[in-house]
Amino acid sequence: MRLRPSLLACALLLAPALAGAEPPPYRGMQEILDAAPAGDWRELDPERTLYLELEAGRVVIELAPGFAPEHVANIRTLAAGGFWDGAHVYRVQDNFVVQFGDAHADDPARARPLGSARTKLPAEFERDAAGLDFDALPDADGWAPEVGFADGFPAARDPAAGKAWLAHCYGMVGAARDMAPDTSTGGELYVVIGQAPRQLDRNITLVGRVVQGMELLSSLPRGPEPMGFLEDPARWVPIRAVRLAASVPEAGRERLQLLRTGTATFRELVESRRNRRDGFYVRPAGHIDLCNVPLPVRRAPD
Incomplete structure (x- = not known):
């Protein structure tokens, strides 16, 4: 009998007890993170980090050039040219996305100039999986043959087709487009603030994820039905x-570290969420969804 991936994790967890040995002591998420070796954390790279400055504070976005290199390059050019300075968050759709950029982008007479940025980019919905370090979850997924983490981002892959792509989990950042797949410039960006819209995977280019400041976006007043666009x-x-x-002086940067997803620490963390054995949980789930796996971020120790 072949065990399903989600049951395999349970079997491995119960094996010591079935053999008469004491199971390893359960550690909660914070205990695991507190004990993580320094080498299990990575510094946030300033060359692939974007600061979205709102009146309420700063949103920190880690970009994903490994999956969307041409979009990320254009985003860097737009940021260097001040494209978003004085622009707006103009869409807040409940249980879906916050969208920001040029509210007049569809009006040639009023649209913000893109400066030296490219006006046309290819769709970057997926990439070749060859050579990609992929930390797979054992759990089944309804949207892809395999899911896990690549370059610190929630991702999926199809080994038979040799393709991998980023997943629309909470906090992921995508490049809005029109009907044609290649109509995004990276100037109009959205952040997922609701239930993971995984049906969008491989249909829109994802360019990164928010690693700090999600509360500044998810708490914004919602726009009207049906799409959340703020007409006023x-x-x-x-x-x-x-x-x-x-481009920000070092003293003004966020000193953040992200937990590496290829470590024993991360694997234990995932298992602690898959099969929680603290006093509150009567029945551990024995399964975890890709978008429910925490991706810890902390301030770098002094």
Whole structure:
């Protein structure tokens, strides 16, 4: 009999007890993170980090050039040219996305100039899986043959087709487009603030994820039905600036570290969420969804 992946984790967990040995002591998420070796954390790279400055504070976005290199390059150019300075958050759709950029992008007479950025980019919905370090979850997924983490991002892959792609989990950042797949410039970006819309995977280019400041976006007042677009400009949320972290003086940068997903620490963390054995849980789930796996971020120790 072949065990399903989700049951395999349970079997491995119960094996010591079935053999008469004491199971390893259960550690909660914070205990695991507190005991993580320094080498299990990686520094946030300022060359692939974007700061979205709102009146309420700073949103920190880690970019994903390994999956969307041409979009990320254009985003860097747009940020260097001040494209988003004075732009707005103009869409807040409940249980879906926050969208920001140029509210007049569809009006040639009023659209913001893109400067030296490219006006046309290819769709970057997926990439070749060859050579990609992929930390697979054992759990089944309804949207892809395999799911896990690549380059620190929630991702999926199809080994038979040799393709991999990023997943629309909470906090992921995508590049809005029109009907044609290649109509995104990276100037209009959205952040997932609701239930993971995985049906969008491989249909829109994902360019990164928010690693700090999600509460500044997810708490914004919702726009009207059906799409959440804020038709009244008085309700638009001003953007002070968007900058690449590398262009910000070091004293003004966020000193953040992210847990590496290829470590024993991360594997234990995932298992602690898959089969929680603290006093509250009467029945461990024995399964975890890709978008429910925490991706820890912390301030770098002094």
